Amino acid sequence: MxxxxxxxxxxxxxxxxxxxxxxxxxxxxxxxxxxxxxxxxxxxxxxxxxxFNQKRFSTLKDDIFSGLKEQDGTSLQVLEIGSGKGTNFEYFPPRTSVIVVDPNPHSKLDFEENSRQYPDVKVTKFVVAGAEDMADVAEGSVDAVVCTLVLCSVHDVDAVLGEVKRVLKPGGKFYYLEHVRHPTLARVQYLQDRFNPVFYSLGGGCNINRDTWKNIDNAGFSNVKYKMEDNIRPKFMFNMLYGTATK
Incomplete structure (x- = not known):
């Protein structure tokens, strides 16, 4: 044998x-x-x-969005960039108003169907636009901006962060969860660089090797907090950056 x-x-x-x-x-x-x-x-x-990693993602989101519950839910205005099917709505406090910004007009039907499960969360506006230019959202008009698994595929991360700062009220918070380049492991970085063209062409412009935490650090927020999580498989794809940034 x-x-x-x-x-x-x-x-x-x-x-x-x-x-x-x-x-x-x-x-x-x-x-x-x-x-x-x-x-x-x-x-x-x-x-x-x-x-497969949903349980771990849920744990990370529980950690990230715990700050939303500390804000005033009776008048909380949230802007979500790329809401997808509205899977983040379950983490929003009751009576939250949401503005959705998404470049794909067809995604509105998906998230509207899912959002019916959360009747205490009210979508007040759907803006068809790229996150680099959210001109239809007024300056200093929202308490929080939520962005999960989106910055990997935008054309200009710095422009998006500039818009996030513009629309936030003073003291408002930016909540983010993104997969990024591994900060230390050379073998993982090598795989990310080699496979990035494949992910980009097949994944709708997704990049798996961006140093997104550096963009956030340099965006001019008054306070930035984030953590790294690499205990998600496969590691070269799901090295996660998550945290908050305060205007």
Whole structure:
């Protein structure tokens, strides 16, 4: 039995390593075809990974959004950038008013359907726009800005943070959760750099190697707090940055 396993150990290893290498090479050499062929499978896989890590993500969100409960829920005005299906609504205090900013007008139907589960959260405005230019949101008009898993795919992180500061009231808070470049592990950084073109082309412009905490540190907030979490699989994709920044 031992000799049998040894005989097939090397071919099995080569196949397990060869398949992702071949897929990666094809994606780099044929980005347009790769997008057409791989994108549905890639997005399905990412969704499965998020669900696999859902318990851990929920723990991080409980930590991040605990500050929202300390603000005045009777008049709390939140702006959420890229709300998706409204999965963050469960963390908003009752009687919260929400402005949603999203470049995809079709996402409105998704989040409206999900938001019915949270009748105490009222969506007052849906703005179709990129986060780099939220001109339809008045300066100094919101108590909090929420942004989860969005800064990885915006065109200009610094421009988004500038808009976040503009729309926040003095003392308002920016709540964020993002996957970022690993700050210390060289082997993880290497994988992130190598696979970033694949994630970018198949994941709707998603980048897995951004130093987003540096952008937040340099954005001019009066107080920045964040933590790192790398105990989420796969580590090269889900090194998480989460915290708050106060105007």
């Amino acid at each position: 031992t000799s049998f396993l040894r005989r097939f150990a090397v071919p099995a290893t080569l196949i397990s390593l060869g398949v992702p290498v071949c897929l990666y090479t094809f994606a780099r050499l044929n980005p347009e075809k790769a997008t057409a062929y791989y994108k549905p499978v890639f997005l399905w896989l990412c969704a499965r990974l998020k669900r």
